[in-house]
Amino acid sequence: MRIILYTGKGGVGKTTLSAATGAYISTLGKKVLVVSVDPAHSLSDALEFEIGPEPKEIFPNFYAQEIDVYYSVEKFWGILKEYLKSLFKWQGIDEILAEEMSILPGMEEVSSFLWINKHVEDKKFDVIIVDSAPTGETLRFLSLPDAASWWITKILPLQRKLIRFIRPAARIITDMPLPEEKTYDALEELFKQVYNLYYLLQNSEISSVRLIVNPEKMVIKETEKAFTYLHLFGFPVDGIFINKVVEKGDPFYQIQQKYIERIVKSFEPTPVFIIPQVYEEILGFEKLKEFGKKIYFDKNPAEVFYKDKPFEITEKDHTYQLKIYLKEVSQGNLEIYQNEEDLIIKIGNHKKHFFLPRILVNKEIKNALIKEHYLEIIFG
Numbered sequence: 001m002r003i004i005l006y007t008g009k010g011g012v013g014k015t016t017l018s019a020a021t022g023a024y025i026s027t028l029g030k031k032v033l034v035v036s037v038d039p040a041h042s043l044s045d046a047l048e049f050e051i052g053p054e055p056k057e058i059f060p061n062f063y064a065q066e067i068d069v070y071y072s073v074e075k076f077w078g079i080l081k082e083y084l085k086s087l088f089k090w091q092g093i094d095e096i097l098a099e100e101m102s103i104l105p106g107m108e109e110v111s112s113f114l115w116i117n118k119h120v121e122d123k124k125f126d127v128i129i130v131d132s133a134p135t136g137e138t139l140r141f142l143s144l145p146d147a148a149s150w151w152i153t154k155i156l157p158l159q160r161k162l163i164r165f166i167r168p169a170a171r172i173i174t175d176m177p178l179p180e181e182k183t184y185d186a187l188e189e190l191f192k193q194v195y196n197l198y199y200l201l202q203n204s205e206i207s208s209v210r211l212i213v214n215p216e217k218m219v220i221k222e223t224e225k226a227f228t229y230l231h232l233f234g235f236p237v238d239g240i241f242i243n244k245v246v247e248k249g250d251p252f253y254q255i256q257q258k259y260i261e262r263i264v265k266s267f268e269p270t271p272v273f274i275i276p277q278v279y280e281e282i283l284g285f286e287k288l289k290e291f292g293k294k295i296y297f298d299k300n301p302a303e304v305f306y307k308d309k310p311f312e313i314t315e316k317d318h319t320y321q322l323k324i325y326l327k328e329v330s331q332g333n334l335e336i337y338q339n340e341e342d343l344i345i346k347i348g349n350h351k352k353h354f355f356l357p358r359i360l361v362n363k364e365i366k367n368a369l370i371k372e373h374y375l376e377i378i379f380g
């Protein structure tokens with residue numbers, strides 16, 4: 001069982017690579033599902049095939065699904081949504097607005113992803129490939145468990161007891177709708193499922209995130225941010241896919257090569273795949289399959305390419321230690337610059353960028369030293 005999730009900035013090639021990888025794997029004899037969780041579906045356009053909200057085998061061993069977000073929200077959050085809606089309406093908010101407001105931030109993203117749980121339980125597919133929304137939305141979804149765990153452990157049990165206790169009295173003094181037992185049950189069941197899902201996605205033996213990037217400055221920065229936060233939240237990234245790389249002679253060749261060097265250094269030791277810019281439309285199963293073959297060349301796309309952590313952040317007495325892996329520790333002066341979130345590490349001729357998470361941005365660099373393959377930076 002494998003779950004491979006492709007993400008990256010808008011337009012970098014998530015849908016194309018998801019479909020291409022799936023098409024290629026299906027010809028290697030594995031049962032594959034390519035599922036699009038991006039509300040702006042284009043998987044059917046890439047495959048030139050009608051795709052429905054349930055998985056459908058459209059080629060031998062190749063299944064596709066475009067998740068219907070409204071249906072999924074009803075399916076997974078229906079009971080809670082009903083309660084919130086009644087609460088908003090009670091406050092005098094009109095029907096349509098109450099309906100809109102009852103969809104909480106993150107609810108849509110989570111609902112789409114909960115399908116993955118179901119597919120894993122059904123054990124029908126060997127490989128599930130997820131064509132996800134652009135990095136910003138994907139990260140928002142992946143950072144939810146922290147908030148959710150707080151709700152579960154702190155608020156939920158307390159509220160439930162309290163509501164049980166005050167319900168009879170509350171009925172007399174107010175007609176405000178109170179959550180019923182079934183609302184709590186549904187919420188608890190939902191959180192259990194969300195936890196299972198995160199557990200799956202954080203298991204590096206099963207799940208990998210693959211980041212797609214184009215050799216352009218703005219795209220790289222967003223990808224560096226995603227890389228930092230994905231690892232921070234515990235989601236393993238097993239490959240960086242540099243897409244739309246032009247050939248020698250192209251006016252963009254030189255500048256792209258400069259950016260490719262930056263990408264390789266910044267994400268090391270995560271394996272990097274270079275994917276050429278092609279000058280025809282990559283549409284339909286056959287073309288996608290050939291493209292998939294080209295991307296992976298002699299490798300099996302279902303393999304786990306990398307499992308370790310390229311960096312670690314630890315805290316002790318308000319001092320933070322950032323430990324970054326360096327592939328090549330060349331001789332030379334160590335220089336470190338910080339420009340807001342962008343940490344630049346220079347050793348001799350080697351230069352590496354690292355996107356600092358919020359907790360480190362406003363801290364001061366106190367010390368830095370290299371120990372074997374690691375650079376340790378102390379922030380205080």
Ligand SMILES: Nc1ncnc2c1ncn2[C@@H]1O[C@H](COP(=O)(O)OP(=O)(O)OP(=O)(O)O)[C@@H](O)[C@H]1O
Pocket residue numbers: 008009010011012013014015016017038042134243244245275276277278279280281282
């Ligand atoms: N290597 C490539 N060479 C040429 N064209 C490509 C390549 N990769 C992707 N494309 C084209 O770039 C466009 C965007 O690709 P795609 O739709 O896969 O990106 P996306 O990341 O899924 O976009 P969105 O964020 O809008 O979902 C498509 O027209 C696709 O055919």
Ligand SMILES: [Mg+2]
Pocket residue numbers: 014015016038042131
């Ligand atoms: Mg897409």
